[in-house]
Amino acid sequence: MIIAVDGPTASGKGTIAKALAAHFGLPHLDTGLLYRAVGRQVALNGGNPDDPADALVACAFPDSLLDDPELRSEASGGLASRVSLHPGVRQALYERQRAFATQPGGAVLDGRDIGTVIAPEAPAKLFVVASVSARAERRFKEMQAQGRAVALADIAADLEARDARDRSRAEAPLVAAADAVLLDTSDLNRDEAIAAAIAIVTKAAGSC
Numbered sequence: 001m002i003i004a005v006d007g008p009t010a011s012g013k014g015t016i017a018k019a020l021a022a023h024f025g026l027p028h029l030d031t032g033l034l035y036r037a038v039g040r041q042v043a044l045n046g047g048n049p050d051d052p053a054d055a056l057v058a059c060a061f062p063d064s065l066l067d068d069p070e071l072r073s074e075a076s077g078g079l080a081s082r083v084s085l086h087p088g089v090r091q092a093l094y095e096r097q098r099a100f101a102t103q104p105g106g107a108v109l110d111g112r113d114i115g116t117v118i119a120p121e122a123p124a125k126l127f128v129v130a131s132v133s134a135r136a137e138r139r140f141k142e143m144q145a146q147g148r149a150v151a152l153a154d155i156a157a158d159l160e161a162r163d164a165r166d167r168s169r170a171e172a173p174l175v176a177a178a179d180a181v182l183l184d185t186s187d188l189n190r191d192e193a194i195a196a197a198i199a200i201v202t203k204a205a206g207s208c
Ligand SMILES: Nc1ncnc2c1ncn2[C@@H]1O[C@H](COP(=O)(O)OP(=O)(O)O)[C@@H](O)[C@H]1O
Pocket: 007, 008, 009, 010, 011, 012, 013, 014, 015, 016, 138, 139, 142, 185, 188, 189, 190, 191, 193
């Protein structure tokens, strides 16, 4: 079974996707990491993330880059969002994601366009959302735990800017698939959100 988990930044989709993978015994791919690697490789090349040619060259990043802790930074998230606008970049990353999604036995993928572009045939699709304040608070706590001094208002502004870019791009914008189930995690703790996601997928699996 393919499980598609999409949603904006800090909605909790990564947490949910990992938990679904563990619960259903499926492999998991965090597709955002691929776009983050492209963004980081552009920076390492001294290129411009807004230039389609520079971004395309960076798609040939070495697999070892996927283990770089810098990929998890907000700066890499911003770079990823910028390179992900280019249709050439999306095309270059498509086959790798598609192959993962269609492997025998199924898989869980999380990102922005899994239910709409990468695996539109997925029988279980979740679109995970949360309010801007809940998401900013989560990132704030994460950064505080890492000992980084950041202002909550700056985090909220950054995530709203990234949402706007991801939602308004022409190619594969962040949008719920027509057959996705919306899961709002604003008022759910981690365990409640995971339990709700498992219930949605169990129901979807039962009806396919
Ligand atoms: N339901 C939840 N309630 C509170 N915090 C959460 C919840 N889900 C995830 N988190 C925390 O919020 C942060 C972002 O979650 P993550 O799953 O990485 O989001 P995304 O993959 O959508 O960017 C992490 O620190 C995570 O532990």
